[in-house]
Amino acid sequence: MCTMWESVEEIRRRKAQLRREALARRAQQPDKDRLSFLICQKLLALPEFQAARTVLFYVHYGDEVRTQPLLRYLLGETDSFNQEQPQPDQSPPSECFGVQNIQPGNQNLPPVGTPPPDNLDKNAPGQSTGQLLPDRQLLVPYCEGEDLRLFWLRAMAELEPGVFGILEPRRPLRQLPERQATIHQVDLVVVPGVAFDPRCARLGHGRGYYDRLLAQARPETVLVGLAYQCQIL
Template sequence: MTEDIAELKKKLREQAHANRNAQTNKDELSANICAKFMALPAYTAAKTVMFYIDVRSEVRTRQSLPDALAYGKKIIVPWCNEAGELELFHLENMDELAVGMYKILEPKPELRGLPEKQCKPEDLDLVMVPGVAFDRHGARMGHGKGYYDKLLQHSRPDTPLVALAFECQLFPEIPMAPHDIHMDKIITEMAVYEGKGRK
């Protein structure tokens, strides 16, 4: 049974990657998706918001970060440490980012250890979540490494989890294990879908 689910997830992941890589107008669609995220009432209400920084063919967030920084909110971005865990960084300026390993834009190493730059998952009022594949009920599939699962488990129960995706990353159903976390919303270029969340 578990092997079947693993095989199904692998196929879905491959299909979602192929769909996402083939997606045209990524910049334009991403700007539209990010604008919808920043128009959410939960965004208006939040003091501390986590943005992910796009990698490869994900919905692009980096062009919307300067707007978010100018908006007077505390913007947090995640980065991956050597132990393969996500840590949170208080971003105040785009100059604090540099291209690191795997050509990923991340906080500069010399700034990461500064106490004023660190943040805990419990401090987040709204979390933007990337992913590989989703369904319209908020089920999410990542890269299978569990980076975000650990982070999301430690965020406050009242903090909305909002995923960004292209419509081509949505599938009728994503197999979920009991510990997997559903998103509260999924925003695509077409719609804002209401997910099951963590209820």
């Protein structure tokens, strides 16, 4: 019993050490905007993403791979998602970033999630009238106690700083029943992470928010983690 407890404590210490090292490397990663653009381009090209009708995105914070520019594009708030391509003397994409499918056993299953509600008011104040495809809907998470809840996102203006400073849906909006969603309705989840390994195991911040949420996902839900190459263990 004592040996088992010591083993658990050693695992916790090792995870904490890996977390500190990965966060330090990520903080020192140069050119995050360009690399994030390349990572998001790779995400857009994934057949699983193109097939998904409902996609849960994290809203980036701090040094994470930037998702907000892509969200604005998918919501129709910008006309295009492009950036100057890297010059030959810059690091090639294969050495700069990684997109990890953190549920590789399901990556080839066609997403067949519950469609989003039909009664979302697209003309409500602050909502986008842009080019988001009608057959693809976006969700973002927010903290409620020890759990993550999900919200149908229509415009970036619907977000405000919440727990830990991360952008979350404004409180009046998240109370609307028609804007609430569950993980069972999600075809593909874009997951943040502190680090990933080559077998697609994920190391988070240690609070367990995503672990608890994803434990309830449908088996065929595709999980994709976005990471700089420095985050791959």
